[in-house]
Amino acid sequence: MRLWHEDLIGKLPRAQLLGQHRECCALRGKGWGKKHATVNYVFEYHPMKLVRYHLLIIEEMKNRGYNVDILWEDPLYRGKQSERWEEEFIASLDEYGRYDEHDDAYMEECTQNLASKGIHIIIAEKDQGSAI
Incomplete structure (x- = not known):
C-alpha cells in the first residue's frame, strides 16, 4: 500500500480512501518502523507528520459521512495493540507539513497507479500544491 499524494485525498474513490485509513492506522500502530x-x-520523518496526513484522511471520510473511531483523532493514539506515543511527541500539527516526496513526480506516479486500476483522476494545475 502507499500513501496517496495529498492533493488526491479529496478525489479518491471510496475503496482507496478507506484503504488509506487502514494503512495509516497500521503505520501508526505496530507497523511503525517496519520497512515496506x-x-x-x-519513517524518515517525525511520527506526527503521519498523524497530520491521517487527520486529512479522517476529515475527508467524515465529510463523506463515513464513521471514524474518534480515538484516531487523538494524535498520540496508536491503536488498541500499541502504546500511546509520549506527550512530548506532540506539537502543533501545522508544524508538520506535507511529505517532501509528495511532489509533482509522485503525483504522476499516483495518478498512473490509479489509472492502471481503472480510476482516472484529472488534476488541474491549480489543485497541485494546495491544502485539502
Whole structure:
C-alpha cells in the first residue's frame, strides 16, 4: 500500500480512501518502523507528520459521512495493540507539513497507479500544491 499524494485525498474513490485509513492506522500502530518499499520514506520523518496526513484522511471520510473511531483523532493514539506515543511527541500539527516526496513526480506516479486500476483522476494545475 502507499500513501496517496495529498492533493488526491479529496478525489479518491471510496475503496482507496478507506484503504488509506487502514494503512495509516497500521503505520501508526505496530507497523511503525517496519520497512515496506512504498512507504519507507514515512519513517524518515517525525511520527506526527503521519498523524497530520491521517487527520486529512479522517476529515475527508467524515465529510463523506463515513464513521471514524474518534480515538484516531487523538494524535498520540496508536491503536488498541500499541502504546500511546509520549506527550512530548506532540506539537502543533501545522508544524508538520506535507511529505517532501509528495511532489509533482509522485503525483504522476499516483495518478498512473490509479489509472492502471481503472480510476482516472484529472488534476488541474491549480489543485497541485494546495491544502485539502
